[in-house]
Amino acid sequence: MSTDEDRQAKQREAGSRETAKLWRAWRTVHELVQDRGYTLAEEEVKITLDDFKRAHGDSEGNISKSSMKFSALPSEAMIQRAQIPPSEREPNPQQPTVGTIWVEFIEGDNVGIKQMRNFVQFLGGHNYGTGIMVTSVNVTPSAMKIVHTQLDLKVEVFHEQDLLVNITHHELVPKHVLLSQEEKAALLVRYRLKDTQLPRIQTTDPVARYLGLRRGQVVKIIRKSETAGRYASYRFCV
Amino acid sequence: MATEVAPKSILKKPTNPTTASTSKADRDRQTALYHADLIQARKDTELEILSATEELLEYPLAKSPFNASNPSPDDAKTFKSLLTPFQPRDYDELIVERNCADLCGYAMCPNPRQRESGGGIYRVMGTSGKAKDFKILAKEELEKWCSEACAKRALYIRVQLSESPSWERGATEYLVRLDLLDEPKSVEALEKLDLSAEESQNSQQNKANLALERGDQTISVRSRLVDVKIEEKVIQRKAEAPSLEEDGLGGKLSTMHLALEGHVPIFDGRKQVGSGDSEDEDTDWKL
Numbered sequence: 001m002s003t004d005e006d007r008q009a010k011q012r013e014a015g016s017r018e019t020a021k022l023w024r025a026w027r028t029v030h031e032l033v034q035d036r037g038y039t040l041a042e043e044e045v046k047i048t049l050d051d052f053k054r055a056h057g058d059s060e061g062n063i064s065k066s067s068m069k070f071s072a073l074p075s076e077a078m079i080q081r082a083q084i085p086p087s088e089r090e091p092n093p094q095q096p097t098v099g100t101i102w103v104e105f106i107e108g109d110n111v112g113i114k115q116m117r118n119f120v121q122f123l124g125g126h127n128y129g130t131g132i133m134v135t136s137v138n139v140t141p142s143a144m145k146i147v148h149t150q151l152d153l154k155v156e157v158f159h160e161q162d163l164l165v166n167i168t169h170h171e172l173v174p175k176h177v178l179l180s181q182e183e184k185a186a187l188l189v190r191y192r193l194k195d196t197q198l199p200r201i202q203t204t205d206p207v208a209r210y211l212g213l214r215r216g217q218v219v220k221i222i223r224k225s226e227t228a229g230r231y232a233s234y235r236f237c238v
Numbered sequence: 239m240a241t242e243v244a245p246k247s248i249l250k251k252p253t254n255p256t257t258a259s260t261s262k263a264d265r266d267r268q269t270a271l272y273h274a275d276l277i278q279a280r281k282d283t284e285l286e287i288l289s290a291t292e293e294l295l296e297y298p299l300a301k302s303p304f305n306a307s308n309p310s311p312d313d314a315k316t317f318k319s320l321l322t323p324f325q326p327r328d329y330d331e332l333i334v335e336r337n338c339a340d341l342c343g344y345a346m347c348p349n350p351r352q353r354e355s356g357g358g359i360y361r362v363m364g365t366s367g368k369a370k371d372f373k374i375l376a377k378e379e380l381e382k383w384c385s386e387a388c389a390k391r392a393l394y395i396r397v398q399l400s401e402s403p404s405w406e407r408g409a410t411e412y413l414v415r416l417d418l419l420d421e422p423k424s425v426e427a428l429e430k431l432d433l434s435a436e437e438s439q440n441s442q443q444n445k446a447n448l449a450l451e452r453g454d455q456t457i458s459v460r461s462r463l464v465d466v467k468i469e470e471k472v473i474q475r476k477a478e479a480p481s482l483e484e485d486g487l488g489g490k491l492s493t494m495h496l497a498l499e500g501h502v503p504i505f506d507g508r509k510q511v512g513s514g515d516s517e518d519e520d521t522d523w524k525l
């Protein structure tokens with residue numbers, strides 16, 4: 001085999017490996033969006049590698065990241081979950097709006113202030129509630145500061161590398177279920193607790209990031225136990 | 239338990255009559271407000287730094303004939319004032335940010351940054367010159383700048399930045415004066431014309447110095463929890479030079495070598511007692 005052919009073969013292999021990586025990240029991010037309660041068609045989530053290549057690849061088989069973006073609407077159940085139940089202090093609480101989610105794979109060697117500003121402006125201009133940016137490189141510290149200064153908008157940054165496998169499908173990761181505002185209120189009444197008295201989970205926890213938990217939300221963690229069947233515990237997100 | 243009589247303070251008598259009658263709730267509120275102010279000051283500073291970083295991404299504004307070795311006076315002036323709240327860490331982030339936009343890390347330089355071709359993490363420099371010029375540098379470090387001169391200019395600024403965050407800075411530190419390695423060339427000519435500007439800067443510096451002397455430590459945070467006033471101690475008696483003969487120092491000199499963290503253990507008295515004890519012990523077994 002000549003060195004030229006050899007190099008070509010290597011390039012093809014590297015290309016197909018890159019394609020497979022992107023496909024896996026694409027699938028995981030779809031599962032993530034679906035698990036959070038947004039509506040997605042089943043065939044969108046369970047896309048095969050061939051279909052993915054057809055949809056986002058050029059004739060050479062290279063994937064163009066610029067076409068890898070999508071939005072999803074919140075389902076009825078998800079909107080219902082965010083409703084704040086009326087309490088004695090506030091009989092008519094102001095209900096939060098659950099916005100549309102936007103997911104975009106970002107091209108380029110770096111993500112700095114400029115790219116982040118563009119992303120945030122795009123989200124604001126199209127009235128998205130949440131934006132997920134998937135990058136293959138690290139985001140600069142200053143750009144992350146922009147993320148933290150957003151008030152109404154929720155911007156999340158995921159690394160492609162972190163989406164290669166869906167961590168929630170691992171057998172050692174227990175099932176995390178986000179409680180609705182009503183369920184949370186009932187839980188606190190039942191155990192006569194203040195929410196801050198619950199055990200905690202950080203927003204930076206991998207599963208919390210997967211579910212997009214916000215401060216103040218409560219998740220129920222269901223573990224299988226050999227002696228007690230199933231066992232539930234609760235975590236307050238801080 | 240709240241009592242009518244305010245507890246007697248061990249601090250200086252409050253000069254302000256309103257603080258004299260503070261209840262615990264008031265004091266708590268003041269403490270909370272103080273800390274809230276601190277947090278707010280910190281947030282404001284961080285936002286200020288972020289917007290300064292964004293602004294400096296567009297620098298230098300002036301086109302040729304100005305360049306890094308001869309920046310335009312306007313650019314140099316705003317550059318310095320924008321950098322005032324920066325800590326070295328923030329400055330590093332600015333460099334990263336400029337590199338992201340493919341610019342030389344030094345904000346007064348209009349050139350794109352250098353791109354090293356080829357792989358490898360390190361580069362060997364100065365193989366043809368003198369031995370002292372020889373060095374091995376990370377490729378990543380080299381690619382931050384357009385040239386070595388710019389690296390020097392940028393780092394010259396970095397070492398002048400204050401390590402303390404600007405919301406904690408005192409009066410003198412608050413007005414950091416930065417110098418560029420390459421000041422605008424036409425600056426001498428300009429200074430002669432614009433002496434008043436220089437003067438006003440000097441007077442600002444003087445004010446800051448005066449403020450420090452008075453004990454106004456912080457400008458950035460409005461209120462402090464306790465009133466701290468620094469007063470010059472007035473000495474009435476005549477000034478005297480210290481002498482060895484005086485009982486103070488002269489007596490201590492002989493035992494100074496025994497001092498452990500300022501404490502001199504006393505052996506003489508103990509020894510006598512100790513020896514008495516041992517005599518008792520000695521006679522014990524005779525019984």
Ligand SMILES: [Zn+2]
Binds near residue numbers: 347
């Ligand atoms: Zn330069």
